Amino acid sequence: MSLESRRIESVARGADGDPFSFLGMHQTPDGVVLRAFRPSADRMYAIDARNGQVALALERVHPGGVFAGELKTEPFPYRLRERTAETTDEFDDPYRFPMLLGATDAWLIAEGRHLRLWEVLGAHPRIVDGVEGTAFAVWAPNARRVSIVGPFNNWDGRIYPMRFRAECGVWELFLPGNFAGKAYKYEIAGPNGKLLPLKSDPVAFQAELRPANASVVAVPSAHVWADETWMRTRGKTVRHDSPIAIYEAHLGSWRRKGERGETMLGYRELADTLVPYVRDLGFTHIELLPVTEHPFDGSWGYQTIGMFAPTSRHGTPDDFRAFVDRAHAAGIGIILDWVPGHFPTDAHALGNFDGTHLYEHADPRKGFHYGWGTYAYNLGRLEVANFLIASALYWLKEFHVDGLRVDAVSSIIYLDYDRPAGQWLANASGGNENLDATAFLRRLNEAVYAEVPTAATIAEESTSWPMVSSPTYLGGLGFGFKWNMGWMNDTLRLFSRDPLYRGHHFNELTFSLMYAFSENYILPFSHDEVVHLKRSLIGRMPGDDEARFASLRLLYGYMYAHPGKKLLFMGSEFAQEAEWSEARSLDWHQLDDPRRRALSVLVKDLNDVYRKEPALHGCDYDWAGFEWIDCDDRERAVAAFVRRDPAGGNFAVAVMNLSGSGYERYRVGVPVGGRYREILNTDAAAYGGRNRGNFGTVTADETPAHGRPMSIELYLPPQTLLIVAPEAS
DSSP states (O other): OOHHHHHHHHHHHTOOSOGGGTSEEEEETTEEEEEEEOTTOSEEEEEETTTTEEEEEEEEEETTTEEEEEESSOOOOEEEEEEOSSOEEEEOOGGGSOOOSOHHHHHHHHHTOOTTGGGTSEEEEEEETTEEEEEEEEEOTTOSEEEEESGGGTTOTTTOBOEEETTTTEEEEEEESOOTTOEEEEEEEOTTSOBOOOBOOTTOSOBOOTTOOOEEOOOOOOOOOOOHHHHHHGGGGGSTTSOOEEEEEOTTTSSEESTTSOEEOOHHHHHHHHHHHHHHHTOSEEEESOOEEOSOGGGTTOSOSEEEEEOGGGOOHHHHHHHHHHHHHTTOEEEEEEOOSEEOOOTTSSTTTTSSOSSBOSSHHHHEETTTTEEEBOTTSHHHHHHHHHHHHHHHHHSOOOEEEETTHHHHHBTTTTOOTTSSOOOTTSOSBOHHHHHHHHHHHHHHHHHOTTOEEEEOOOSOOTTTTSOGGGTSOOOSEEEOHHHHHHHHHHHTSOGGGGGGGTHHHHGGGGTTTSSOEEEEEOGGGSSTTSOOHHHHSOSSHHHHHHHHHHHHHHHHHSSSEEEEETTGGGTOSSOOOTTSOOOGGGGGSHHHHHHHHHHHHHHHHHHHOGGGTTTTTSGGGEEEEEEEETTTTEEEEEEEOTTSSOEEEEEEEOSSSOEEEEEEEESSOEEEEEEEETTOGGGTSOOOSOTTEEEEBSOOBTTBSEEEEEEEOTTEEEEEEEOOO
């Protein structure tokens, strides 16, 4: 068999990995030869694009649909005309167009340093040589052949094989025609020529609604941003001396519609409902559980396959842009949960993408999370790290997102995370630190703060790894903030105890101050604390209903008085009784209960006081902003402390009674004399309490207490937090 015959056979079988060297128009010593592969065609013609005339009738040279013809002429612009028994179709030949990736793009991809990767990979409607179409590009360096498939070619991988760019491992093809809104996947033959399950595009910008899982060519954005002022000034909303109060929400279950509550709200409906609701409560930010595309609702988005695609459960990419824009108009920032640690094993996803362990570690001791049943990214591979960093920047730049909360950092930085002995590999020094991962996280944070300096990164990191939120130039990981998981666990353990015994466990109250200023902490009561039989927050509180609600009010008051920024998961603001479920709406009917409505009023007022009092937010990350007055009254389970603003001139005193007993004439030492106003009392009737307190003001006298020459005398209702501050002179 001649070389040409072998190539014809290879093309007909879909086994040719270099289609541009054979298909299309090629110069020969005797003129030009034109070849095309159209298995559905009965006849094929070359049309001279300059005059619309038939220039050549192609001969079928293989019964599978390979056509060829020769002309004694110079190459010329052409189109193809296909005839079947029923139709005639004229189109531009994909194999007549030049390479798509420029030399600089290819070099940056190969180096793993292309920070705007989404501009060159994925599917982009564009005009090439005056022809409208879509440019497709995908990284699959070890594949023998990659083809674009979809309903437009009956999912036949033989029809549109792509050009391989060996210098960077990318396959590319320009398909003439309007593909906007159309589904597509990649058919990939691995290094051994074996076909893999059809793969979704790792850099797809839109996907089909589950359970369908093809990528979709996104319509170019038509959204006109109206948040210029917000974007110019938003940096102040994530300063360490700013009030940050985050409402964490799962868009699929915050509220639903339909007769049975079976239908999720769209992004624009959420803009109309969730945004004003959060604004009314006084939160500064909304944190969204992952909206990156994911196949399984029950993963809550944490097993994502579309690192560049807003989930289609709620609408289109422009619908999501509209949601963010509306939040900014309301003065609310948007934080996304973002998952660079692992991805699911679904056949259409990233695993074994080109027939090799491309995105994941080949060794399961580093590349597989047995507890989660997911793959771990190979963060030591520069192209994979680049893919993830580009994803982070994509959300920040293209969707104006204000911050990223990086999920499960502990699982990334520890080689032995959730792995028994013998199922993990030590690093070169014999330790359990994942050096590739820490290098990746430093590079990620450096890129984010260099490219989008007014945004923020937040680490969900549950161990004592040092300097998570310190700059990389000081040896830190470079995050802006870190969740304080230790404070959360100790606090919920303490508040779950009978008030009678809380005084015996004051270490659960005081221990957090041993490390409170070692990181830039956020205090989280997140979704993870109200699922998996942990019970809701109100469900953890002991006693009868009056005691439970008093305890929860005290818990929230303590969170807002304690150093650190604040985070509260949806439904907790009205004490939803049941655990959260992603499969249904919050129990909004419970707001018919006056006690739950009153708790929402408390949350609103806490946010208001927190924003207005610099002493409660301005010096969260320095000992200068906090001072114990007394943390040793274990018998009565009362503790008191001072919060100060950065300059030290303004302060507030927080006094918390953790017991079930009220105390009259309880004396607390204070920094200065004069009158003190009661700026918050969690026992107020407006919050569902009994309105016991101190009639709004108290006056310090010269009675020494707690090592101070001045003190105030308070009535402390049971399970109540009071915040008092000096009256302005």
